[in-house]
Amino acid sequence: MRAVLEVRDVAKYFGGVKALDGVSLEVPETGLVGLIGPNGSGKTTLFNVVTGFYVPDKGEVLLRESDDLVRIDGLNPNEVFKKGVVRTFQIPRLFNSLTVLENLLVTPLGQRGESLVRALLRGSWSGQERELARKAVELLKMFDMLHYANSKVSELSVAHIKMLETIRGLMTPAKLYLLDEPAAGVDYSTARKLFTYVRKLRDERGLTFLVIEHRLEILMEYVDYVYVLHNGKLLSEGKPQEVVSDPKVVEAYIGA
Amino acid sequence: MIDVVGFVISWLTIFGIYSILSLSLNLESGTAGVTNFGKVVFYGAGAYIAATLTTYLTLILNGVDVTETPPYDVRGIVLLGELGSRNPLMSLGLLVLSLVVAFVIAGALGYLLSYPIIRVGPAFVGFTLLSFGELMRVFLQHYEPVGGNKGLMAIPTPFGWVAESRVREVAYLGLVMGVLATTYVVIHRLVNSPLGRTLRAVRDDEVAALCLGKHVPKIKAKVLFVGSGFAGVAGVLLAYYLTSVNPNMFVPAVTFNVWAMIILGGCGNLKGSLVGAAVVTFVDRVLTFVTPYLGVTVISPDYLRWVIVGLLIVVVLIVNPRGLLPEEPIKTPALEVVSEELGGGSG
Amino acid sequence: MVLEYQVMINTVQYAFFYLVFSIPLTLSYRTTKVINFAHANLITYGAYTAIFLHGVAGLNIMSLATVVAFLVTGSIAVLNNVLVFTPLQRKGSPPSIVMIASMGLWIVYKYLLYIATDIANYYTSRNFMSYGRITYLDIPRGVGPSQALVAGLAIALITVVSLYVLLERTKIGRAMRAVADNPLLAEISGIPRTLVVNLTWFVCGGIVGAGGVVWTSFSGATTPEVGDSMILQVFTVSFVGGLISLLRTGVGAVLIAAVENVGIALLNTYFGVPVSFKPFLTFTTLLAILIAFPPLGAGGGLPYRFLRRGRGSD
Numbered sequence: 001m002r003a004v005l006e007v008r009d010v011a012k013y014f015g016g017v018k019a020l021d022g023v024s025l026e027v028p029e030t031g032l033v034g035l036i037g038p039n040g041s042g043k044t045t046l047f048n049v050v051t052g053f054y055v056p057d058k059g060e061v062l063l064r065e066s067d068d069l070v071r072i073d074g075l076n077p078n079e080v081f082k083k084g085v086v087r088t089f090q091i092p093r094l095f096n097s098l099t100v101l102e103n104l105l106v107t108p109l110g111q112r113g114e115s116l117v118r119a120l121l122r123g124s125w126s127g128q129e130r131e132l133a134r135k136a137v138e139l140l141k142m143f144d145m146l147h148y149a150n151s152k153v154s155e156l157s158v159a160h161i162k163m164l165e166t167i168r169g170l171m172t173p174a175k176l177y178l179l180d181e182p183a184a185g186v187d188y189s190t191a192r193k194l195f196t197y198v199r200k201l202r203d204e205r206g207l208t209f210l211v212i213e214h215r216l217e218i219l220m221e222y223v224d225y226v227y228v229l230h231n232g233k234l235l236s237e238g239k240p241q242e243v244v245s246d247p248k249v250v251e252a253y254i255g256a
Numbered sequence: 257m258i259d260v261v262g263f264v265i266s267w268l269t270i271f272g273i274y275s276i277l278s279l280s281l282n283l284e285s286g287t288a289g290v291t292n293f294g295k296v297v298f299y300g301a302g303a304y305i306a307a308t309l310t311t312y313l314t315l316i317l318n319g320v321d322v323t324e325t326p327p328y329d330v331r332g333i334v335l336l337g338e339l340g341s342r343n344p345l346m347s348l349g350l351l352v353l354s355l356v357v358a359f360v361i362a363g364a365l366g367y368l369l370s371y372p373i374i375r376v377g378p379a380f381v382g383f384t385l386l387s388f389g390e391l392m393r394v395f396l397q398h399y400e401p402v403g404g405n406k407g408l409m410a411i412p413t414p415f416g417w418v419a420e421s422r423v424r425e426v427a428y429l430g431l432v433m434g435v436l437a438t439t440y441v442v443i444h445r446l447v448n449s450p451l452g453r454t455l456r457a458v459r460d461d462e463v464a465a466l467c468l469g470k471h472v473p474k475i476k477a478k479v480l481f482v483g484s485g486f487a488g489v490a491g492v493l494l495a496y497y498l499t500s501v502n503p504n505m506f507v508p509a510v511t512f513n514v515w516a517m518i519i520l521g522g523c524g525n526l527k528g529s530l531v532g533a534a535v536v537t538f539v540d541r542v543l544t545f546v547t548p549y550l551g552v553t554v555i556s557p558d559y560l561r562w563v564i565v566g567l568l569i570v571v572v573l574i575v576n577p578r579g580l581l582p583e584e585p586i587k588t589p590a591l592e593v594v595s596e597e598l599g600g601g602s603g
Numbered sequence: 604m605v606l607e608y609q610v611m612i613n614t615v616q617y618a619f620f621y622l623v624f625s626i627p628l629t630l631s632y633r634t635t636k637v638i639n640f641a642h643a644n645l646i647t648y649g650a651y652t653a654i655f656l657h658g659v660a661g662l663n664i665m666s667l668a669t670v671v672a673f674l675v676t677g678s679i680a681v682l683n684n685v686l687v688f689t690p691l692q693r694k695g696s697p698p699s700i701v702m703i704a705s706m707g708l709w710i711v712y713k714y715l716l717y718i719a720t721d722i723a724n725y726y727t728s729r730n731f732m733s734y735g736r737i738t739y740l741d742i743p744r745g746v747g748p749s750q751a752l753v754a755g756l757a758i759a760l761i762t763v764v765s766l767y768v769l770l771e772r773t774k775i776g777r778a779m780r781a782v783a784d785n786p787l788l789a790e791i792s793g794i795p796r797t798l799v800v801n802l803t804w805f806v807c808g809g810i811v812g813a814g815g816v817v818w819t820s821f822s823g824a825t826t827p828e829v830g831d832s833m834i835l836q837v838f839t840v841s842f843v844g845g846l847i848s849l850l851r852t853g854v855g856a857v858l859i860a861a862v863e864n865v866g867i868a869l870l871n872t873y874f875g876v877p878v879s880f881k882p883f884l885t886f887t888t889l890l891a892i893l894i895a896f897p898p899l900g901a902g903g904g905l906p907y908r909f910l911r912r913g914r915g916s917d
Contacts, residue, residue: 051467076466077466077467078466078467078468078469078470078471078472079469081467081468081469082469086467086468087467089464093461093463093464093467094460094461094464095456095457095460095461095464095465096460096461097456097459097460097524097583098453098456098457098460098585098586099585101590101591101594102453102456102457102585102586103457105450105453105588105590106453106454106457106465106468106470107468109469111450112450113449113450113451113588114449114450114451114454115451116446116451116478116482119445119446119449119450119451119452120442120445120446120449122445122449125449125450126588126589129450129588129589129590130589130590130592130593132590133589133590133593133594134593136590136594137593137594137597146597146598147598149594149597149598150585150591150594168468289699291699291702291703293706371894372890372893372894373893375893375897376893376897378698378699378702379638379698379699379702379846380842380893382640382699382702382706383638383640383838384889384890384893387834387835387838387882387886387889388886390831390835390882391882391883391886394879394880394882394883395880395883397879398877398879398880508831509710509713512706512707512710515703515706515707516707519703554721554722554725555718555721555722556717556718556721559714559715559717559718559721560714560718562710562713562714563710563711563714563715563718565707565710566707566708566709566710566711566712566713566714567707567711568707569703569704569706569707569710570687570704570707570708570711573691573696573700573703573704573707574687574690574691574694574704577694577696577700
């Protein structure tokens with residue numbers, strides 16, 4: 001399987017702290033890959049490097065573009081998005097005064113009505129708008145959230161907020177979805193439901209995911225490959241069963 | 257006997273001018289979250305553009321040598337009074353020219369000013385624009401060609417050729433209302449479009465918008481262009497209404513007058529901006545009308561008025577930060593699609 | 604030569620003022636995360652406390668005026684916090700809303716003072732709209748430096764030393780720093796946050812007011828606009844410190860005072876630029892700072908800077 005994302009020997013220092021210290025990993029096409037590690041091990045920093053919030057001090061981040069891998073480190077976050085990388089946040093960052101539907105409709109690129117002049121000419125964008133709305137409706141149906149379409153984000157439960165952030169990313173066809181603890185703060189069964197959806201999207205639509213998750217017992221059931229970070233370094237990698245039984249991993253988790 | 261009709265006309269004219277300002281500030285600050293504390297810059301720029309263009313061109317087109325008889329000079333002012341009301345075509349032509357030039361220049365100024373500030377937080381944006389307004393005032397006070405401290409006077413009005421003064425006032429009110437209607441339609445369309453949605457998204461969470469591919473600085477610069485352009489247009493209307501401009505009309509407090517309007521009416525709600533402008537300008541007009549009857553008072557109504565404006569901002573923000581009319585969802589065809597689905601699903 | 608001497612004196616004098624006005628701004632923002640535009644009023648109210656004491660009560664004792672002004676402006680700052688900032692923050696208003704509210708306060712205080720000067724004028728027939736320099740009894744005068752320079756040096760020294768002792772050597776100071784670094788953690792670890800925040804406002808407000816008193820011994824004509832006329836410089840100085848670092852704020856005070864006074868002296872001598880264009884130099888410095896070293900993340904900004912080097916830039 002070809003790699004969609006390749007992180008090569010990436011390092012990021014904050015003053016004297018080595019948040020990432022030479023990390024290399026790969027996410028294959030249509031992969032559902034987990035990224036785990038104790039608190040402060042550098043998981044979110046890695047997401048921030050990949051999505052352009054930090055420029056790595058060392059190393060490269062490459063993304064597949066047809067047959068080539070091109071560097072995306074050093075791009076601005078909005079440019080990384082345009083290259084096809086979508087992320088969610090550990091603490092959800094939704095548009096709180098917008099409705100659920102509006103939140104979804106913000107995502108798609110190339111909306112005609114976003115131009116200053118065309119926004120004035122309703123006819124020029126209303127067709128596209130309907131099309132996008134139908135897509136949003138379809139996604140909301142899939143996640144059983146259609147009835148919240150016109151609710152404001154501030155009226156939603158934590159579980160729905162987490163789910164909405166994931167759905168928002170799905171409004172655009174991306175090469176890679178980075179999910180930062182998509183099930184944090186939600187109960188066990190909702191977390192499983194969410195991962196089931198993610199798995200389904202991978203299986204049915206061939207989407208690619210890299211997922212950070214704290215609750216290993218849930219994550220391990222769904223992902224097909226796992227990377228373990230510890231103190232900014234890659235501690236272990238492999239299939240879920242292999243990683244779980246790796247003494248180094250056990251020690252890192254108990255030690256932390 | 258109080259002149260009720262005169263009061264209503266003057267109130268509606270001032271209301272129209274301030275509504276253009278409040279609508280454009282609502283687009284910038286209410287919808288897009290750009291804390292523009294320098295609204296007065298673009299308002300003042302528009303007023304000075306109209307005043308300068310109209311006075312100079314009126315003189316030049318009538319064959320007066322402005323190097324010898326500049327419009328800020330006493331002779332210039334007298335000449336303007338004579339020449340200004342002669343040619344309807346010239347008066348109206350200068351109006352159109354002023355409106356267009358003011359929109360473009362004020363808009364461009366907003367766009368350029370956005371460069372240093374749009375990447376930093378709202379505090380810096382607000383503060384920089386506020387300071388720029390004060391600097392512009394200092395500059396105008398010392399810039400002789402626009403009259404320095406005295407400013408420009410006897411600006412020929414678009415309807416100066418109309419003999420009857422009441423008809424003139426009504427015609428001008430009609431013009432102001434026409435411009436207001438245009439402004440409302442344009443800004444209403446911008447807000448209720450995918451662009452408006454993106455603006456609200458940027459206001460709510462810049463980081464998330466950035467991660468969804470939105471070029472946040474560019475979007476804000478665009479908004480400042482449009483908002484500042486309309487503020488320039490409002491300035492043009494003010495200059496013709498008062499027929500004079502001077503630097504001390506454009507103090508920072510004017511900006512907060514407009515802020516009080518959008519906060520009272522409801523940030524993000526355009527109708528609210530109109531309501532806010534109506535209330536604030538009404539109080540303002542009443543005070544102006546009543547003042548002469550009060551005689552000399554220890555507490556000046558003018559100061560009291562600003563205290564009221566300031567208190568209005570603070571009290572509304574604490575008691576009901578959403579204002580009289582809260583923000584409404586964005587109206588696009590997407591709503592129809594969803595309601596069809598919801599309706600179809602349940603019944 | 605005379606010009607150069609006066610320019611240097613002015614630079615030093617203004618550096619003292621900017622220091623005394625800006626350090627509290629940085630400290631109050633750092634601890635409370637409120638951008639207080641009503642800061643300008645504190646300067647004005649400090650100055651007018653001294654002016655009313657002089658003009659209405661006939662007192663010209665600076666030490667007394669300083670203490671009274673400290674209490675007055677300190678209380679105003681606490682009042683702002685208790686009545687406006689804290690209720691807004693409790694409601695979960697974003698920082699920009701709190702900032703806009705502080706703008707509203709600014710206008711209220713500004714025009715309340717105008718009303719107060721009118722009333723004072725009505726009863727004393729003195730002109731409070733432009734008040735002449737006050738000569739104080741308790742500050743050495745006659746030979747050598749002016750009263751304002753002596754008082755400016757004293758107030759700057761007292762501010763720096765007492766703030767240093769307060770922040771570095773006392774429990775309260777440590778609590779203030781803890782609240783600044785992480786309000787939530789500070790609260791969990793048992794620091795009375797409300798008290799610390801109010802205390803910070805009191806101290807910051809008070810220092811600014813005391814600085815305002817010194818202004819009355821310097822300026823030949825103090826007006827109700829005195830605070831507003833300095834707000835550009837004061838905020839720019841704090842921005843040099845990124846609204847975080849007190850040390851860099853101090854450096855900023857010296858920098859801005861020098862840029863303004865030396866810069867305008869040069870421009871005036873060689874190009875005939877009017878002295879009232881002084882703020883343009885500060886504004887240019889402000890823009891340069893915002894472009895070259897944008898204070899990322901401060902004052903509610905994106906904690907991220909757009910890069911202009913870029914493969915496939917947009």
